[in-house]
Amino acid sequence: MSAVPDEPAVRLRPMVVEDLPEVMALERRLFPHDAWPEQFFLDELDHTQGERATRRYWVLTEPVADDPRTDERLLGYVGMMCVLPLADVQTIAVAPEAQGRGLGTRLLRLVVDTAAVWGAEQVLLEVRADNDGAQALYTREGFTHIHTRRRYYPxxxxxxxxQKPLTDLNAPSSASQLR
Structure with a gap:
């Protein structure tokens, strides 16, 4: 577990099943039209275990002193799938009251850095066409729009x-062997 730079009270740690009630509450607040069902998160967390794990999920929390039921509050979460040569941001969320503190940037960079360590050549993500704030974050972090899936969301x-390339995508690579 580590602190997020510039936010010493904010903790980053792997997501566990016990986080799902808070994760689901935030998921429904942020994504009312297309929130993931809890079973999606459970299935994803199943893929974070073992030698052949293809997923990583993290939560950002901060300590709370005013709630006797818990000692921490969920600020955000992020999930990544990595099946080489690609990595994919599965989900990313920051609570509205915690936005503007750079936490979304930190979560996105965590995925990109982890994907690079795992050997991914690029990171992909999908974002709602009407989510200007998220698109601005992704563009600032070096992602470019490469395709539109029409009427994708419910x-x-x-x-x-x-897409964000992590290597020279024109250079010979493991992906070249798939062609």
Missing amino acids: DGTDALIM
Whole structure:
């Protein structure tokens, strides 16, 4: 477990099943039209274990003193899938009251850095076409829009597919062998 730089009280740690009630509450607040069902998170967490793990999920929390039921409050979470040569941001969320503190940037950089360590050549993500704030974050962090999936979300909103290369994608690589 480590602290997020510039936020000494904020803790970053792996997501566990016990986090899901708070994760689901935040998921429903932030994504009312397309929140993941709890079973999606359970299935994803199953893929974080063992030698052949292809997923990593983390939560950001901060200590609370005013709630006798818990000693920490969920600020955000992020999940990554990495099946080489690609990594994918599965989900990323920051509580509205914690936005503007750079936490989304920290979570996104965690995924990119982890993907690079795992040997991924690029990181992909999808974002709602109407989520200007998230698109701005991804663009600032070096992601570019490469494709649009029309009417992808349940309410008919398009999904923008964005990519960040971690290597020279034109150089010979393990992906070249798949062609």
